[in-house]
Amino acid sequence: GAVVSQHPSRVICKSGTSVKIECRSLDFQATTMFWYRQFPKQSLMLMATSNEGSKATYEQGVEKDKFLINHASLTLSTLTVTSAHPEDSSFYICSISGTGAADTQYFGPGTRLTVL
Amino acid sequence: GENVEQHPSTLSVQEGDSAVIKCTYSDSASNYFPWYKQELGKRPQLIIDIRSNVGEKKDQRIAVTLNKTAKHFSLHITETQPEDSAVYFCAAITGNQFYFGTGTSLTVIP
Numbered sequence: 448g449a450v451v452s453q454h455p456s457r458v459i460c461k462s463g464t465s466v467k468i469e470c471r472s473l474d475f476q477a478t479t480m481f482w483y484r485q486f487p488k489q490s491l492m493l494m495a496t497s498n499e500g501s502k503a504t505y506e507q508g509v510e511k512d513k514f515l516i517n518h519a520s521l522t523l524s525t526l527t528v529t530s531a532h533p534e535d536s537s538f539y540i541c542s543i544s545g546t547g548a549a550d551t552q553y554f555g556p557g558t559r560l561t562v563l
Numbered sequence: 564g565e566n567v568e569q570h571p572s573t574l575s576v577q578e579g580d581s582a583v584i585k586c587t588y589s590d591s592a593s594n595y596f597p598w599y600k601q602e603l604g605k606r607p608q609l610i611i612d613i614r615s616n617v618g619e620k621k622d623q624r625i626a627v628t629l630n631k632t633a634k635h636f637s638l639h640i641t642e643t644q645p646e647d648s649a650v651y652f653c654a655a656i657t658g659n660q661f662y663f664g665t666g667t668s669l670t671v672i673p
Contacts, residue, residue, distance in 0.1 A: 481661070488666075488668075489665070489666070490652060490663045490665045490666045491607070491663045492663075493660070493661065493663075496660070538604075540606060540607075542661075551597060551609055552597075552609075552661055553609075554606040554607050554608075555606060556605070556606050557604075557605070557606055559604070
């Protein structure tokens, strides 16, 4: 399957600062990447679908101005959490889809964000 | 949109026994149903999947069954081992959108 990396794996920041998380597809050109958020002991919640070269599609209830997504190339998508607050503390996971259609998703290792 | 329900939320079994996790979905257009295993603090790993044109699929100790009419699918783990302990998520896919179940925390007691 595809290899997906994320950076950083862990980040601690102060409230009010912005944090950028990178998601890279190492061996596959991903036209579509997905960003999920997972709170402790809860399921993965889709935040947005990141499309290469175009604007991301956000799920209902997700603030697009707070969670900025940039998918500038076929191998890189970034999620920036702007003006982070403690309630944004979560496990953020990206994934890519095999073909962009109904197919297996390959997940990155996740980024643990802690906002103090 | 799709609504995926998963039961039970927690499950404890004795080593060697079987474990069954069930999911229901609402959108009849969903056509792909993967199951993921997630260990604490790690990424979800695909363990088995089934497409809508198949009723059952098996891979060693793991099997998945799908009932499209009733809109439910199940994960079956036989001869459970302590290393099977993890959180398991089902998902239903419509188009390229994944909808995850709420997860089942499986504990296999040695």
